[in-house]
Amino acid sequence: MDEPLSIAEERPARGGTALDHLPVGENRFVDALLGGIIDCATVIDPAGHYLYANRHFLDFVKRPPSEVIGNTVAQVLGDAVHGSYQAALHSPPAVGTVGSDGWLDCGTRGRRYIKQTITAYPHENGAVAGYIVVWRDLTDLKVQQTELVRRIEAQAQADAYHAAIVNNALDAIVVIDETGAVVDFNPAAVSIFGYGRDEAMGRQVADLIIPQTLRAAHDRGLANYLQSGATRILGQRLELEALRSNGEQIPVELTITEVRLGERRLFAAHLRDLGASRHAQAQIEHQRETLHQKDKLAALGSLLAGVAHELNNPLSIVIGQTMMLREKLTGAPLADELAQRSVKIEIAAHRCARIVRSFLDMARQRKHQRKSVQIAGIVESALELLSYNLKSSGVTVETDLPPALPLLWIDGDQIHQVIVNLIVNACQALEEKTDGPRRIRIEASYNPAGDTVSLRLSDNGTGIPASIRSRIFDPYFTTKPQGTGTGIGLAVSRGLIESHGGTLDLDPGANLGGAGFLIVLPIDRAEAEAVGEAEFNSLVQPGTTERHVLIIDDEIEIAELLADLVEKLGFVATVAASGDEAKIRLERADRPIEVILCDIRMPSGDGPAFFDWLCEHYPALTERIGFITGDTLGPAAGRFLARSGCPVLEKPFMPGDIERILKSLVRADPSA
Known part of the structure; x- marks a missing residue:
């Protein structure tokens, strides 16, 4: 590169004064002074022409001295710099130094951040002879500062974001270093494990939350990983026991992640307390099992509902026939022995009846x-x-x-x-x-x-x-x-x-x-x-005029047994095997039907259908009909009995039960 123009060089002035008025020694002094500084240094005349430029300035504009000396600031650095110079040159006093810094458009060099001072130097008569401009290109530094500020702000935002996530996480987050010491302990960890943050920081994690039985395995695993890099734990979901500050062990789900900060290695453990979820799961399992058992009991109840009718019919026959058998045995050979045996049969039948009735009572919750x-x-x-x-x-x-x-x-x-x-x-x-x-x-x-x-x-x-x-x-x-x-x-x-x-x-x-x-x-x-043992002593006793009873039951043995029992009480019985047959018997009866005993479940016309027919054709008899059934568990039967309001007697029955229901129905007869 060409050497900078010496201030002592004699040349014609271009719109201003030359520096030939300075002694040669001073010219050399100024040249040595400005040429030796590390900043860009120039001397310009009042008109803005360059009279001197040191090597750093020539390197900055990337021009030889011949393209700088004698040319104006606008020609070398552009109008923007020239305009800033003019504003600076005219604002200060005639002699003095003006400093400024900021972004300038420096022509071919683009936009640069320049810090500069402009110092006026005078003639002997006091007039301004020119200006010494010293500047420093701080663009790279400014860019670095801006980037540093941006990074600091970004780091601050990241730290705030991290803190917001960690501090508000529902799971415990415990971070340890390579020695096993705790370096972070979030609020969830404080809540779950019972240690304060300050209490936990710096302590060995094994002493805090790892049960005694697992500490040796933890120490071996950490040492082995730091030495060989082999691990079966990092990145895996594990369920194990953890230790609370009060010594209680709780089930947790654990994941561990390695975090590298330069040469530093940290391990972040995310721990979820499984106590509540396991308790909830146990409750769900218990409720599921309870529902399952209720379904099984409901199925059992439905089974009993179907079996009860079939079982109670023969039980009624056994009980009724044994009682009638004892009456027939009076005066017969071996009467006492046979009577005792019939009693045992009756007791066993009653026991079966009680068992069936107990199950039905539980199923229907009456x-x-x-x-x-x-x-x-x-x-x-x-x-x-x-x-x-x-x-x-x-x-x-x-x-x-x-x-x-x-x-x-x-x-x-x-x-x-x-x-x-x-x-x-x-x-x-x-x-x-x-x-x-x-x-x-x-x-x-x-x-x-x-x-x-x-x-x-x-x-x-x-x-x-x-x-x-x-x-x-x-x-x-x-x-x-x-x-x-x-x-x-x-x-x-x-x-x-x-x-x-x-x-x-x-x-x-x-x-x-x-x-x-x-x-x-x-x-x-x-x-x-x-409540006493009230009986029907005050009820009207059946008359001796042989009242007519219609018995309706599809089980012929039951119907015949009922007929025998009512006839012993002074009634006359007519038997029908279904509701349809009962309609015929009722219409063709040679004497009025005064009382009706009817089964509920029958083929060819059941009890409810027969009752509805009575309401239409013989409404008076709806007050003198009683129903005998082996099962009132079914919802249809229950709704019908509630709707009709008629008395009901469940099988198996005793003669006294038949007597009571007949008394009740006879009392309902206005003519009785």
Whole structure:
């Protein structure tokens, strides 16, 4: 590059003064001074011509001295710089220094950030001889500063964004360094694990949240990864136990991610507390199982509804015929022995009837048939019923039943069923006992504080394992071999006791060493005293004029049994096997029909259809018809009985039941 023009060089002035007025030594001094600085330095005359330019300036404009010296600022750097010079040159005092910095359009060099000073130097007479311009190109620095500011702002925004996410995350976020020390502990971690942030920072994560049994594995895994880079944990979803500050272990879901910050390696663990979700899942499973069991019980109820009608019909025949058989045996050979056998048949039939009725009562959830009962009598009846089984199994039964216990206002048949079930279970459990006596103890007591009667039943068998005690009352849960148990006995028994306002639980105070059950029943004195054993003594007795009864039942044995029973009460019976046949019998009867006993479910015209026909053709008889059925569980039958308002008698029935319903229907006759 050409050397800069010496100020001492003599040349014609271009629109201004030359520097030839300066001594040669001073010219050299100025040249040495401006040429040696690291900034761009120029000297211009008042008209804006370049009189001097150092090497840095020539390098900046990328021109030789011949294209700079003598030319104007506008010619070298463009009008924008020239205009800025003019504004600066005319604004300060005649002599002095003006500084400025900012972006300038520097012609071919483009837009640059320039910091400069313009200093006027005078003639001897004080007039301005020219200007020394010193500037520095700060474009690169300014760009770096701008980029740095942008990056700082971006980092600040990123930090704020990160903090917003981490601090508001629902999951715990715990960050550790290569030594296992905690470097971040978000608010969710504070909430889940119970440590304050300041308390957790800097401590070993193993000491904070890793159970003692897992710490060795954690330390080995971290050391192995740092040494070899091999891991089976990073990026995987794991479910394991974590430790809270109070020592409680909780289930968590864990993922670990490695984060590199330059040479630094961090590990971010995201932990989700699974306690609530597992509890919710357990609740869902429990509810699903409950619904499943309810569906099974509903199916059982539907099955019973279908079976009840078929079962109760023959039970009615058995009970009615045995009673009539005893009456026929009077004076016959072996009458007493045969009568006793008929009684046993009747008792067994009644037991079957009670079982069916109990299941139906639970399925249809109707009110119990309660009366004042002594609990001791129910226990003795159950033991009498099971006496043969107990004796054949070698089981001795001990009882402690104080005679002065208060009366209970309960459905005796249902409580009898519960006690029988508990005794049968105990007897079956004792069959597995191979050494020593087999014992069952039943004791009752009165609790004045709670006004309740307690009944304890215990045995000296092997007992109930602790692992299944919470499940033995679940429907369909059984420990008995397949084919010997249904798993509904205890569930049904508890339901029956709870429907009476009582409780059935395991007895923690069982003293025979085996299983023990405790029944607690409340005493409802108001009900027991208010309701008596009211009978139909005040009702009009059937007359002796042989009232005419129409009996309608598709089971001919039932119809004939009913006919025998009503005729013994002084009535005349006509039998029809269906509703359609009953219409014919009614229209062709040689004497008026005064009372009707009708089955509900029949082919060829059922009870409801026959009743609707009566409403149209014989409305007076709708007040003197009673229905006898083996099943009122079906919704159609229930709706019909509620609509008709007629009395109903469920099979199996007793002669006294027939007598009561006939009295009720005769009383409804205005002419009676």
